[in-house]
Amino acid sequence: MKTPRIGIVGVHGYGAQHVRRVAALQEQGRVVLAATADPAPPDPGALPGGAVHHADADAMIAAGGLDVVIVATPIHTHAAIAGAAVDAGCDVLLEKPPTATLAEFRDLLSRADARGALVQVGFQSLGSDAVPAVRALIAEGAVGEVRRYGATGTWVRADRYFTRSPWAGRRRMAGRVVADGALTNPLAHATATALAVAGRQHEDDVSGLDLEMLHANDIEADDTSVARFALRDAPSLTTAVTLCGAVREEPYVEVVGTSGRLRLYYTLDLVQVERDDAPFTRLHGRRPLLENLLDARATGAPLLSPLAESGAFMRLVDGVMAAPDPRAIDAAHWSDVDDEEGRHRVVRGVEDAIRAALRAESTFTGIGAPFIC
Numbered sequence: 001m002k003t004p005r006i007g008i009v010g011v012h013g014y015g016a017q018h019v020r021r022v023a024a025l026q027e028q029g030r031v032v033l034a035a036t037a038d039p040a041p042p043d044p045g046a047l048p049g050g051a052v053h054h055a056d057a058d059a060m061i062a063a064g065g066l067d068v069v070i071v072a073t074p075i076h077t078h079a080a081i082a083g084a085a086v087d088a089g090c091d092v093l094l095e096k097p098p099t100a101t102l103a104e105f106r107d108l109l110s111r112a113d114a115r116g117a118l119v120q121v122g123f124q125s126l127g128s129d130a131v132p133a134v135r136a137l138i139a140e141g142a143v144g145e146v147r148r149y150g151a152t153g154t155w156v157r158a159d160r161y162f163t164r165s166p167w168a169g170r171r172r173m174a175g176r177v178v179a180d181g182a183l184t185n186p187l188a189h190a191t192a193t194a195l196a197v198a199g200r201q202h203e204d205d206v207s208g209l210d211l212e213m214l215h216a217n218d219i220e221a222d223d224t225s226v227a228r229f230a231l232r233d234a235p236s237l238t239t240a241v242t243l244c245g246a247v248r249e250e251p252y253v254e255v256v257g258t259s260g261r262l263r264l265y266y267t268l269d270l271v272q273v274e275r276d277d278a279p280f281t282r283l284h285g286r287r288p289l290l291e292n293l294l295d296a297r298a299t300g301a302p303l304l305s306p307l308a309e310s311g312a313f314m315r316l317v318d319g320v321m322a323a324p325d326p327r328a329i330d331a332a333h334w335s336d337v338d339d340e341e342g343r344h345r346v347v348r349g350v351e352d353a354i355r356a357a358l359r360a361e362s363t364f365t366g367i368g369a370p371f372i373c
Contacts, residue, residue, distance in 0.1 A: 004067040004294060005034040007090075009057040009081055011042045013164075014095065015072035021290060022070070023048050030294065031068075035060050057081045061088050068293065071095060072122075074167050075185065076176045079104035082119065086111050091118040093293055096188050098310050100177040102203075102318035109307055119307035120293045123192045125266040126305040127292065130284040134197050134255070134264050134271060142273055143257030149237040150358040151194035153187040153251030154351055157243040158342030162219050169219030177321055181213070181221030184317050187241040187251065191227065193266045194239065194253040195312045200231045203311030207232050209319040212363035213326035214371075216244045216334040216345045222326040224347055224371075226363045227316055238361045240354040244334065244347040254358065333371035347371055 008018050019042070025031045026048055035052045036042060037060035042053060054060040057077075061069065061084050069085035070093045071078055079099040085092050086108070098121045099105045112119045125131070138146060162169045170178040183191065195201050208230030213222035224242040231237060241251075255262040260275030269284040287304060295301040334347045353369040356362075365372050 003029070003032055004297065005032045005065055006068045006070065007035040007037065007060050007066040008033070008070045008072065009037045009060065010072035011036050011038045011046065012040055013072070016046070018070050018072050018290075019046055021288070025290070034066060035063065058084065061085055061090070064088070066090050067297070068093065070290070074165065074178070075180060076100045076167065076173070076178045079108055083108055083111055086115055086117040086119065089115065089117075091293060091297060093120045093122060093290055094307070095122040096192070096310075097179065097184055097313065097317050098307060099314070100179050100317070101321065102314050105311070105314045109311075112307060118293060118296055118303060120289050120296075120303050121305045121307055121310045122289060123189055123305045123310070124286075124289060125189045125193045126196055127287045127289050128266065128269045128284060129286065130264055130266070130269045130271050131193065131196050133282070133284055134262060135199065137262060137271075137273065138197075138255060142260065143255055143262050143275065144259030146235050146255055146257050148235050148256050148361055149194050149198050150254035150256070151190035151237065151239040151252075152254070152354055152358060153190050153241045154245035154249040154354060155186065155241075155243050155251070156245055156248045156341045156344050157186070157217075157223070158344045160342060161243075162217055169217065169221050171220045171321065171325065179221070179317055179321055181225070181320060181326070182223050182241050182243050183213070183225050183227055183239065184320055186243065188313070189266060190241060190251050190253065191237075191239045191316055192310070192313045193264065194237050196309075197253055197255065197264065198231060198234055198237060200234055201309035201312050203315060205232045205312045206230070206315040209315060210363065211319055211323050212365060213320065213323060214329050214364070215326045216329040216347050220325065222320070224329065224350060225326070226357050227319070228361060228363070229316075236361055238358055240357040242347065242350045242354060244345050244350055246337070246346050246351070249351070329371050330373050
């Protein structure tokens, strides 16, 4: 095959990481960074020689000559850009969540299937060798019969995080769905990884969804939430997350069985199995999603995070946007803190409430969390 020519839409923010990665692959002779697109020009020297910059994605795609398009833009722009790239005959690496609505997801999936396009979704945790390793441990009965799945993250987000862009912390903007909440964007990997561990990643694998969404920050979207999934032919999954912790705690996926418990710390690729006989910890490697997409193009290797396997996660996005707006947590239950993270809002007792919600497979209301009014 010829050397793939890559175009990147969005070169600032997280997109800058894609620029650096593609530039490194170009030095290895694996790809050519042919073009970029962003209303704001790239920083001087950020692009390797020969890359052409365009002011928008439409112009970049219309110029032609691309094999792969990387989309690292605001959530509500994903569907249109990825759809245009697929229609132009390109394969796509699409940042998460893949689209802002379930209808957009279905349309993009249909268009990609019709054109034979590969669309890889940027859930980086799904490139971890820990995910298939955990599936194998479950199948071997390492924790006995599985009783429940859980996913959680307790993060700190300073005020500047919610002012980083006009769409930050928004549910809708100018009549368009944005869906930038804790469940669907910063801690989206928690749910996506748990669904992968459970082997329930397609749209019809979710048979029910119960949500409780709150916010302490002055935003439209959620920053402290619980999602409970009923899964087809599998135990339930409870995701409990917050961006209002006192300190950042490493997020994890949990599998609780009749004879033990397993945790996958998905940002570390670390698996811990707790049981009375022979507990153990194992560290795994990770395969980058872009390289996997390139391998799929060259050899037919399976994608690690194919678009179709984001269907169950998109049921969460759809449920979040169909639900009433998140409720505000009363000011009596949070404090503004200044520390090395910057100025950020802390919900008192949220860490204990998240752990209790996971154990009980319950909402915050169900466990009587103190910050529920």
